[in-house]
Amino acid sequence: MGTTPAACYHRGMRVGFAIVVAVSATLPAAAGPRPGHAVRIERAHPVGTPRLCVMQSGSNALCLGPAPETGDAIEFVDETHYLGTARVTHVESKCKTDEPNVWQVQAAVESELASISGASFAMGVIGVTLDPRAAHVETLDDPALTTGMSAVKAVGVDTQGSGHSAVAFVLGQCDTTGGPTFCFDVWTDREGHGLERTQHAVLSEDCL
Secondary structure: OOOOHHHHHHHHHHHHHHHHHHHOOOOOOOOOOOOOOOOOOOOOOOOOOOEEEEEOOOOEEEEEOOOOOOOOEEEEEOOOOEEEEEEEEEEEEOOOOOOOOEEEEEEEEOHHHHHHHHOOOOEEEEOOOOOOOOOEEEEOOOHHHOOOEEEEEEEEEEOOOOOOOOEEEEEEEEOOOOOOOEEEEEEEOOOOOOOEEEEEEEEOHHHO
């Protein structure tokens, strides 16, 4: 007996929301500057093509966006500090489409990343320059970032503790596709003038 359209819809919704939960768990409100920490005015900007990853079991990670490459560094941060690095050793597409954007990645965890197991939230990024002394993630509540989506989670990366996100990742259900698909946007502040959308992808059911 074949799979019914309703079953496909609910499967896509279930797995899609699982990805939403995995890559953007609820975060506390962003904290202000830490005591004794001088907030610098200049900003560090993303370099290359920002991609979002989450560590799964063991050495496995799930990444969204353009394909990572072997040797890429996945740098992990949580809502308060920098956690460390894992190196990509193998990349495999999770999509059946001609333009895949969901990747199963194997990564060699470096020793300083041991604290990730105790972090309440950890997000990995590729192609973003982070200051290990001050980088952290924060929730974003800006309607301009989430136009055309529902059930949205938007998270930003303050790359150097400046109080501003230099890159933001937005994931939610697409409002315009008419099916159980999810959209993934990347916003970057390349010139220090505010976030601009630099990537938009539809994560089809084939990728879920």
